[in-house]
Amino acid sequence: MMATDLPAAKPKLQWMTATVREVIDETPRVRSLVLDIPDWPGHKAGQHVDVRLTSDDGYQAQRSYSIASSPDAPHVMLTVERLLDGEVSSYLAGDVIAGDQFEMRGPVGGYFVWTTALGGPVFLVGGGSGVVPLMAMLRHRAAAKSNVPTTLLYSSRTAEDIIYRAELDRLSGQGDGFTLAHTLTRGQPDGWSGLKRRIDRAMLQSVGFAPELKPRIFVCGPTPLVESAARELLDLGHAAQLIKTERFGPTGR
Amino acid sequence: MAEPPISRGFRGRGSGGKSTRVPPGQHLVTDFPVLSAGPTPEPDLANWRFTLEDGETPLGEWSWQQFNALSQTELTVDIHCVTTWSKLDTNWRGVSIDTLLEAVGLSEPPGPFVLLHCDGGYTTNVPAEDLLDGKAMVATQFDGEALDPEHGGPARLLVPHLYFWKSAKWVRRLQFLDSEIPGFWEENGYHIYGDPWREQRYDGD
Ligand SMILES: Cc1cc2nc3c(=O)[nH]c(=O)nc-3n(C[C@H](O)[C@H](O)[C@H](O)COP(=O)(O)OP(=O)(O)OC[C@H]3O[C@@H](n4cnc5c(N)ncnc54)[C@H](O)[C@@H]3O)c2cc1C
Numbered sequence: 001m002m003a004t005d006l007p008a009a010k011p012k013l014q015w016m017t018a019t020v021r022e023v024i025d026e027t028p029r030v031r032s033l034v035l036d037i038p039d040w041p042g043h044k045a046g047q048h049v050d051v052r053l054t055s056d057d058g059y060q061a062q063r064s065y066s067i068a069s070s071p072d073a074p075h076v077m078l079t080v081e082r083l084l085d086g087e088v089s090s091y092l093a094g095d096v097i098a099g100d101q102f103e104m105r106g107p108v109g110g111y112f113v114w115t116t117a118l119g120g121p122v123f124l125v126g127g128g129s130g131v132v133p134l135m136a137m138l139r140h141r142a143a144a145k146s147n148v149p150t151t152l153l154y155s156s157r158t159a160e161d162i163i164y165r166a167e168l169d170r171l172s173g174q175g176d177g178f179t180l181a182h183t184l185t186r187g188q189p190d191g192w193s194g195l196k197r198r199i200d201r202a203m204l205q206s207v208g209f210a211p212e213l214k215p216r217i218f219v220c221g222p223t224p225l226v227e228s229a230a231r232e233l234l235d236l237g238h239a240a241q242l243i244k245t246e247r248f249g250p251t252g253r
Numbered sequence: 254m255a256e257p258p259i260s261r262g263f264r265g266r267g268s269g270g271k272s273t274r275v276p277p278g279q280h281l282v283t284d285f286p287v288l289s290a291g292p293t294p295e296p297d298l299a300n301w302r303f304t305l306e307d308g309e310t311p312l313g314e315w316s317w318q319q320f321n322a323l324s325q326t327e328l329t330v331d332i333h334c335v336t337t338w339s340k341l342d343t344n345w346r347g348v349s350i351d352t353l354l355e356a357v358g359l360s361e362p363p364g365p366f367v368l369l370h371c372d373g374g375y376t377t378n379v380p381a382e383d384l385l386d387g388k389a390m391v392a393t394q395f396d397g398e399a400l401d402p403e404h405g406g407p408a409r410l411l412v413p414h415l416y417f418w419k420s421a422k423w424v425r426r427l428q429f430l431d432s433e434i435p436g437f438w439e440e441n442g443y444h445i446y447g448d449p450w451r452e453q454r455y456d457g458d
Contacts (some may be wrong), residue, residue, distance in 0.1 A: 012457040017258050050337075050454070052258040052278070061255070061265045062278045062337050087280070091263050101258040108455055111290055112439040114432045227403060230292030240373055243292050 001233065004204055012213055015052065016040070016104040021075060024162045030129065031093040032068060032079040037104065043067050046113040046218070046246075047137040049078070049106030063088040064226045066132040066220075066246070067107060069138035075248065079163060081129040083249075111248045116141065120148035123208045123215040125199065125229050127155040128163075130221025130248055135164055137144060138171055138178065147177040153207045155199050155225065157186040199225060201232040211237035222247040272341065274331050276449040279339040286338055287403050290437070294372040296407045303391065303408065305353055306428040307363040313356060317407065323348045324357060330407055330413035332420070345411050348391035350384040351386040353427070356456050364429035368436060369410055372423035378435035378445070379412055379419055381429060388414060391424060416447040416454070 009106045022034040039046035045067075069077035082093035090101075114137040116239060121143075124134040131154055141150060156162045162182060172180035183203065195203060209215035217238060219229050225249045233243050266280075287347060290354050305312040315323070326349040333339045356363065362381035371379050383389065389412040393400055400406035405422030407410045412419050418438045444453040452458060 013455050015257070041361055051258070053263045053265065054257045055263045055265055057258050059265050060278070061263075061280060064336050091260070091265075097264045099282050100261050102263075103257050105455075111438075118345055141365045227287070227293060231295075232379070234292045234295075240291055244288065247287055247289070249286070 007244060010086055012214075013105050013108070016107050018051075018076070018104045020100045020116075021097055023096060026079060027075065027248060028160050029093070029161070030081045030163050031083055031096075032077050033096060035078065037076055037102070041107070043076075043107035044072050044110075044113045044115055045140040046133045047107035047109045047136075049076075049104045051078070051088065051092070051110065052103040052105070054067055054103070056123050061088050064108075066136070067210075068132045068135050068139075070136060070143045071078060073142035074133070078128065079132045079135075093186060099200065101176030112244050113138070113217065114218065116144045116146045116148065117217060120150060121209045121215040122148055122231070123217045123223075124150065124152040124154075125204070125208075125219040125233075126152065127199070127225040128157075128161070128221075128224070128248075131163055131245070133246060134218060135167075138168075142171055142174075142176075145176075147197045147210070149177045149179075151179040151181065151207060151209065152184070153181045153199065153203065155183045155185060155221070158184055159189045159192070168172070199229050199235060204229065204232050208233075208236075211239075214223040214239070214242060217243045219243065221245040222249050222250065242243055265365050266413055267338055269376075274341060274361050275339050276424070277452050277453075278336055279333055279449065281422055282284045282338040283338055285340065285404065286334065286336070288334060288336055288418070288439065289422060290375065293402050296402050298360045298407060301407060302425065302442075304426045305357060308428070308430060312363070313353070314361070314379065320391075321393065321407070324352050326352065326385075328390060328411065328413070330411075332413050335365055335416040335443065335447070335454050341448075343413075344396050345390065345392040346394035346397075347390040347408065347411065349390045350427070351387065353391070354385075359360055362429055364431050366430045368428045368430055369421045369424050370426035370428065371421050372425060372456050375415065375421060375423070376434075377419050377421045378439055379410075379415065380433075380446070383412060383415065391427075392420075414448070416444075416449050418443060 018035040024032040048066045068079040080093040127136045159199045301317045306316045327346045331341045392411040409422045
């Protein structure tokens with residue numbers, strides 16, 4: 001053995017069995033799963049897990065999902081968007097009923113994480129199911145009674161695709177420094193007075209915090225949305241080190 | 254090992270067409286997903302430099318033009334991302350680490366460990382021997398085209414036998430070290446080595 005500074009080996013993240021307690025329809029294509037996981041070690045808002053499904057003939061498929069629940073909540077929640085022909089998502093957000101089981105490993109990721117100790121201001125930018133880890137941050141913020149100035153800019157296709165709509169409305173009505181801005185890219189209900197285009201530079205500028213305030217920025221969603229929002233944020237003068245991104249998927253929406 | 258619980262009613266795509274080239278827990282994709290921790294940096298070829306270092310001692314430095322004048326290598330390989338996608342037969346062109354060492358007059362790596370430094374401040378660690386004998390390159394082309402910034406252009410490391418986060422995007426500096434220093438993802442819960450065939454995804458795997 002060479003005299004190296006090899007980090008001490010960490011215990012392996014074990015596969016745990018998760019049992020579905022409750023299935024919540026969030027939108028026509030999105031479901032939340034509330035899970036019972038004995039020995040869940042706890043997590044930080046923004047982290048994800050790996051889920052592994054096993055069929056009765058032993059075939060397995062594995063994908064990553066962000067944790068939607070606050071670390072302060074009694075149960076872990078995942079929120080999954082059903083993709084056309086999606087191998088894992090069409091099961092998790094389609095077939096699953098209470099009592100079903102699958103394996104889970106985590107929490108993973110020490111980077112796309114926000115705790116109240118990190119402070120703010122905080123600018124969250126999400127598209128579609130990309131709101132999931134951002135919701136964990138907002139739930140954590142609310143549970144900790146933090147009043148760190150925080151803004152969520154959230155892009156959905158239509159009003160019925162907005163995930164956590166009622167809860168977001170409630171959180172933004174508390175007068176505790178949380179501001180919510182929806183944008184709807186593919187059709188707006190009658191009387192919609194909010195934003196109605198894809199996230200662009202002008203929107204990031206008017207909705208977000210000025211670069212001088214050094215907001216911590218978290219961008220999450222489909223890859224094209226994350227790529228373009230992160231580029232515009234850099235151009236607006238935000239420091240690269242303050243822009244954290246999580247890319248969910250290969251294709252555009 | 255305990256049997257995994259069966260996920261009632263889950264069929265998936267089945268293992269029928271599963272290639273023996275796909276490591277455990279991975280699935281094939283035909284597109285090319287993107288994974289990085291922050292914004293994609295704007296390439297600036299005029300000021301681009303690639304440097305090779307032994308600890309803090311510079312061994313060599315190349316401008317974009319000089320780098321492209323080095324002897325070029327082509328590799329067609331399978332790549333495996335820790336987020337569980339694998340892509341077969343990807344074609345890359347660039348400069349092998351063997352060529353870089355040769356260019357500075359070395360036949361052996363000056364240290365057993367390597368830390369790669371990238372635009373945006375990212376780092377990743379790889380044992381030096383994993384970069385030698387044609388196993389790795391600094392790639393500037395993918396599928397015959399200049400490497401897209403999203404995918405790490407102008408230049409990224411390519412070390413295809415490890416999970417793809419090790420193939421650091423926007424790489425600028427390759428530093429040989431006497432001891433191993435964990436890089437960015439490795440500091441953030443990912444495995445220090447990252448062998449997809451041993452499913453070394455996370456710290457402790
Ligand atoms: C760190 C991380 C966290 C994630 N968290 C979540 C989460 O909280 N909720 C969630 O719903 N998803 C999340 N994802 C995405 C998730 O891991 C899967 O990629 C997604 O559910 C698709 O898997 P699938 O098996 O259903 O589809 P696959 O069978 O793998 O793919 C089916 C088709 O859908 C396309 N596709 C794959 N992913 C996407 C995507 N994201 N958007 C659009 N098209 C896609 C593929 O190109 C393919 O054509 C996360 C991904 C990562 C890397």
